Amino acid sequence: MAQMREDVRERWALAAFTIAFFVFLIAPILVVVAVSFTSVSYVSFPIQGFSLRWFWRIVEYRPFLDALGVTIQVAFLSTAVAVLIGVPAALGLVRSRGASAEVAMTFLLSPLSMPMIVLGLALLFYLSALGLGISLISLVIAHAVIGLPYVVRTVAGVYRGVSPDLEESATMLGANRWQVLRHVTLPQIRPGIFAGALFSILISVDNLPISFFFGSPSTNTLPVVMLSYLEHQFDPSIAALSTVQMVLALAGLLVIERFYGLRHLGAPT
């Protein structure tokens, strides 16, 4: 009896702590969403009035729109590169055994562990020496480097769970390697490719430590423009822009959930 009461008390204490934790986690985000609907040009609480003027400001302020275009191009192109080279690598490494496959996998995931600011600085000097310098191509290459591990990890995760039986049966029934890949393997790992690509896009869109090294009026991404805007002024247009971004990213998360399931994301090991 006493033990049961103790259990109940533990449960409630933990529940209260968890709720407080999520208030801490969500509050700063909700605050920004609230600020984006204010009608005044300064940030204050409680919100004064209600207006959509700051959402209009996004459309009117030229650097935001230009940066949005760059951001979308870079996100999709770098993800395309990451998928094209990452998927074959993931497929090859999952089915091969031995130390070299393990080393290769670790290597493919290692950009995740590098401080991005180091990678950004290094890539800037390197790509400048190659003559690419500050350009859209450089940005695409740099973002592909950080998108690749996400694609490899997600696709490998899904492919590991796929039994080789179907592929073996197809081969025995006379399908060649290309047919097996096209009709058996790819349909089974499609959710993984899809989720990995979405991660890669989201990572690219939010990247700042690499993008800012490649900043110029024609290659500034959204976070770079937002950071320099924030360093000089403090008005609700940043809030409005963030809110729009969040809604888009949440939509992406719901799509991942539908195709892949959040439970699979688990621990980032």
Next chain:
Amino acid sequence: MPSLLFLAAFFIAPLFVILEMSFQEGRLPVEGAGVFQNYQRLFADTFYLGVIAETVGLSVVVTLVSVLMGYPVAYFMVRHASGRSYDLIVFLLIAPLLTSIIMRTFGWQVLLARRGLINEALMMLNLIERPLGLLNSPLAIVVGLVHVLVPFMVLSIASVLQGIDRRLEESARILGAGKLQTFLRVTFPLSIDGVGTGAILVFMLANGSFVTLLLLGGGTLQTLPLLIYQQFNTTRDFPFAATMSNALLVLAVCCLYAQLRLIRRRGV
């Protein structure tokens, strides 16, 4: 494999380029100091030694706070949440990871400002008379970084807690151990790998962060990434920026090594 070639060309090669660059003469050349002069400057100057100490110190504090905050949440999530509330917790943990770093930092700026939500609330409750200088302080930096990184800690710990055989705990209880004793002697030691995985990850990410420090710190803490950013933007002393990058890289490689050891031990 094309992806290995791609990484060799655009990940490994660039790192060698900055290694080479760090041996070039910087803005403040030391007469006759040779190729290691930037490193001499970094490791002989007490200012820069302080910067390295602050970088590591900040990451340690952020990691410890994340463990203390994350563990109870992971425990609740695995042991007490069921079905829909479990899914809700996972969603709430992952959703903030998808909001931009700018958004979350901006949110803390609004909350912590002199006339921000927290100060106004505390004044309304008559707990303080004048607004506290919460923004532009080391406290704001720690809060901002923990906010960004603690979800990784919760997910790492939860994944290990999930695999613990609960019969071990029950045996301890039957053998007369108290609730707290069971936790300290059985549950916590069994979950230490999850804490370790999360700690390395959080430490690593805290080491490399600079947006939070830039916008919430107001120059109260100087860390390596912040200095690299400033060297690049204002001083433009590239060889010295490269030298600091390499120092940061060495820290990262140590973390990566620790991470691999841990993964191998877990046999994942």
